[in-house]
Amino acid sequence: MKQPPGRLQRELRQRRPFVSVSDEAAVAILRTADVVRRFYGEVLAPFEITLPQYNVLRILRGAGDAGLPTLDVAARLIESAPGITLMMDRLFKRGWVRRRRARADRRQILCYLTAEGATLLEQIDTPFDAAHARVMGGMTARDCRTVIRLLERVRQAHSSPD
Amino acid sequence: MKQPPGRLQRELRQRRPFVSVSDEAAVAILRTADVVRRFYGEVLAPFEITLPQYNVLRILRGAGDAGLPTLDVAARLIESAPGITLMMDRLFKRGWVRRRRARADRRQILCYLTAEGATLLEQIDTPFDAAHARVMGGMTARDCRTVIRLLERVRQAHSSPD
DNA sequence: GGAATTTAATTGACATATAAACTATTCACA
DNA sequence: TGTGAATAGTTTATATGTCAATTAAATTCC
Numbered sequence: 001m002k003q004p005p006g007r008l009q010r011e012l013r014q015r016r017p018f019v020s021v022s023d024e025a026a027v028a029i030l031r032t033a034d035v036v037r038r039f040y041g042e043v044l045a046p047f048e049i050t051l052p053q054y055n056v057l058r059i060l061r062g063a064g065d066a067g068l069p070t071l072d073v074a075a076r077l078i079e080s081a082p083g084i085t086l087m088m089d090r091l092f093k094r095g096w097v098r099r100r101r102a103r104a105d106r107r108q109i110l111c112y113l114t115a116e117g118a119t120l121l122e123q124i125d126t127p128f129d130a131a132h133a134r135v136m137g138g139m140t141a142r143d144c145r146t147v148i149r150l151l152e153r154v155r156q157a158h159s160s161p162d
Numbered sequence: 163m164k165q166p167p168g169r170l171q172r173e174l175r176q177r178r179p180f181v182s183v184s185d186e187a188a189v190a191i192l193r194t195a196d197v198v199r200r201f202y203g204e205v206l207a208p209f210e211i212t213l214p215q216y217n218v219l220r221i222l223r224g225a226g227d228a229g230l231p232t233l234d235v236a237a238r239l240i241e242s243a244p245g246i247t248l249m250m251d252r253l254f255k256r257g258w259v260r261r262r263r264a265r266a267d268r269r270q271i272l273c274y275l276t277a278e279g280a281t282l283l284e285q286i287d288t289p290f291d292a293a294h295a296r297v298m299g300g301m302t303a304r305d306c307r308t309v310i311r312l313l314e315r316v317r318q319a320h321s322s323p324d
Numbered sequence: 325g326g327a328a329t330t331t332a333a334t335t336g337a338c339a340t341a342t343a344a345a346c347t348a349t350t351c352a353c354a
Numbered sequence: 355t356g357t358g359a360a361t362a363g364t365t366t367a368t369a370t371g372t373c374a375a376t377t378a379a380a381t382t383c384c
Contacts, residue, residue, distance in 0.1 A: 021306040023294040026198050032313040033195030034240045035320045036188050041342090050369065071332060078196045083371050085334055090369080107332040107379045132185040137319020143312050144183040150301065150309050151194040157299020158197045203372090212339065233362060245341055247364060252339080269349045269362040 029151070036135060043131040047124055052077065054128075056087060057096060057121055060113040067110035069102065096120060191313070198297060205293040209286055214239065216290075218249060219258060219283055222275040229272035231264065258282060 018024035040051045049057075059076050060068060074084040088111060091097040096117030102108035113121075136144055180186035202213045211219075221238050222230060236246040250273060253259040258279030264270040275283070298306055 020294050021303045021310065022298040022301075025301070025306040025309045026202075026294070026297045028310045028313045029191065029195050029198055031240070032316050033191050035317050036191055039320055040188075052370065069332075070334095078193070079370080080372060081333065082335075082373085083369095087370080105332080105380070109333070132182050132188065135188045135316075136184040137316050139184075139187070139312065139315060139319075141183045143315075144187040146308065147187045147312050148183065148190045150305050151190045153301060153305075154194050154297075154299050155197050157301075158201055214340065231362075232364095241340080242342055243363070244343085244365075245339095249340080267350070267362080271363070 029154075039135055040128075040131065043128060044124065047120065049120070049124070052079070053087060053091060054124065056084075056091060057113060057117050060097065060111055061118065061121055063112075065112075067100070067112040069108040069110055070099075071108075073111060091117070191316075201297055202290075202293065205290060206286065209282065211282070211286070214241065215249060215253060216286065218246075218253060219275060219279050222259065222273055223280065223283055225274075227274070229262070229274040231270040231272055232261075233270075235273060253279070 018027070037051060044051060044054055055077060056073055059073055070084055070088060071081055073088070074081055077084070079087075088097060088099065092099060096114055098112045098114050099109050100112070102110050139147075180189070199213060206213060206216055217239055218235055221235055232246055232250060233243060235250070236243055239246070241249075250259060250261070254261060258276055260274045260276050261271050262274070264272050301309075
């Protein structure tokens with residue numbers, strides 16, 4: 001049950017053991033996230049689009065004709081306000097996003113997916129969905145559900161009111 | 163067994179369900195990593211140091227008087243080569259790191275923790291180790307070990323020769 | 325109705341990241 | 355031994371992410 005030197009530890013080439021399992025789990029989460037991010041990045045690379053950009057486009061597709069205020073897009077990502085403005089600028093320059101000031105609340109900028117953006121997403125959908133099947137590697141559906149449940153608990157413990 | 167709307171899904175305010183549990187697990191990993199990163203970031207904020215910087219200093223402390231070539235430091239982080247140069251520059255300017263060209267292999271730059279760097283780390287150690295106890299929130303040691311084991315399998319599936 | 329507050333978004337400054345191109349040094353091996 | 359390949363590190367360019375300050379519009383509340 002107890003694998004001798006600890007694989008993660010060897011991975012990091014650390015000399016000292018982890019302070020606690022808590023510590024080790026946190027590092028495992030951070031490093032696995034990097035692996036996952038890189039994996040999706042490679043899937044998207046041929047389309048010259050990054051994972052956060054792809055996520056924004058998918059969010060806008062979900063919003064449909066109603067569009068979505070800039071900060072609502074940010075709220076659905078990890079991202080804070082300033083980052084989303086820049087990213088939206090890039091997506092706009094590439095012709096995938098359109099923006100218009102909201103009539104109802106003139107402070108808001110509504111963002112929409114363009115037809116070009118929708119076409120791009122359609123091209124990406126198939127390889128991307130196929131990637132989902134590979135991202136968790138050798139894990140069973142049951143393992144995935146366990147991870148989902150446990151990590152949910154971690155996030156919950158750190159969550160603001162929500 | 164099947165929780166009705168899915169908490170993560172609600173978190174993301176997505177309309178459509180995840181394509182698969184694989185998909186959902188990947189998103190859970192990415193979002194939890196962000197939570198963990200932010201948590202450690204807040205612990206370190208009073209010391210005006212970032213998590214990656216702190217990791218570099220700890221690696222150099224581990225290396226001791228022998229020091230460590232720049233790219234060896236990078237190898238122990240997620241980080242690729244160019245990033246480590248900049249970060250080391252910043253740590254040098256702050257007086258926490260010292261550098262010297264290796265005599266044995268004149269291509270290498272050996273990096274060392276300075277006495278000031280060591281003092282800083284000592285100040286951070288206690289609050290940081292205390293944070294380890296909180297980072298995994300309500301999870302038991304057993305849960306942590308489960309997460310460690312499952313995520314290890316995910317990384318393994320994506321690993322290069324190693 | 326109008327001053328104070330809040331909210332949506334942007335700007336500027338800085339830290340991480342990654343890819344590509346480059347310099348300097350070392351190594352492999354014919 | 356000497357040339358071509360590999361390695362260590364930096365530079366440049368671009369993208370993501372965060373904080374603090376700012377602008378403009380909407381809301382609160384006397």
